[in-house]
Amino acid sequence: MASTIHLDRTDFAILEKLQDNALLSNKQVAAEVNLSPSACHERVKRLKEGGILQGSHAVVDPKAYGVSFEAMFLIQLDRHEALLVEEFLQEVIALREVKSVALISGAYDIVAHLRVRDIDHLKSLAFEKFTKRPYITKIESSIVYDFKENRVQKPL
Amino acid sequence: MASTIHLDRTDFAILEKLQDNALLSNKQVAAEVNLSPSACHERVKRLKEGGILQGSHAVVDPKAYGVSFEAMFLIQLDRHEALLVEEFLQEVIALREVKSVALISGAYDIVAHLRVRDIDHLKSLAFEKFTKRPYITKIESSIVYDFKENRVQKPL
DNA sequence: TATTTTTCCCGAATATACTCCGGCGCATAT
């Protein structure tokens, strides 16, 4: 079972390297954590099979897709039927402009992170894909001036 | 220059595969986009050199780091001196609990996405690392019930 | 303490993939 796997210092070192750069060759990772390639390979294999290493993704310049800036919508819903909310989240994440969507507690219910071409695009997105919906009470639309992300986790 | 590179359908197909799974071998990608390995390799090389393919990162189960849930802080600042804000963002993103931080326009100024061990951890994080700061007017603290992310971009 | 068991490492061997290069075909321009 996944949760029963015990991770030692070396495992964390491997995870750190691969979170930083998933394209490192097994040989390179092995060298950086002072292991032979075969030993390192076995660990990585175990981490994958144990569900610790869940995948890896290339990062592509959004400009290549015509994105010029990002925005966020802070959304309030008038009622919270679980089914309705789940359906909404599904529809939202299916939009190509949506980078992420979070369902949260508090004054706002949903935070959507968007990638858009220009202001007109943002406008039409807001009005045609969001505002229209009857169960949305309020949308606070924000431009993202700066966004920083930690792709490498560290022990808490 | 990077922005002058022209991407065709095949390039986008390659980008899509690698965003979905950065560990695909060049051979596999080539097969999926109906190209010989050498031709595919040349394209990937060009995409990297052109700054389109910016890197790739492994995704690790947060539970491995003792994370049990996520939270968000919606933060208001009382003044917006650029230098102060930038410094704050730097300090925030440097925290191991912070997954991402966004500086936005509108009623709130900053959205921080956090990974925490438990409620006590969230509490201490809020009070010791955020609330303390004099220039923070208000923090709206939210639990993240659900979070969905699109790791594969599609043309707008 | 002696013995068993487990865990984890290494090195070698094989299979597979990367990488570069020469040449060909097609589309476009002259």
Place this chain on the structure above:
DNA sequence: ATATGCGCCGGAGTATATTCGGGAAAAATA
């Protein structure tokens, strides 16, 4: 019609991934 450039292919050599067996060290057992 001919020339030019661009992108593709296939092959050869090299490097890497992956598997396997065996051995050392630690942990558990008696």
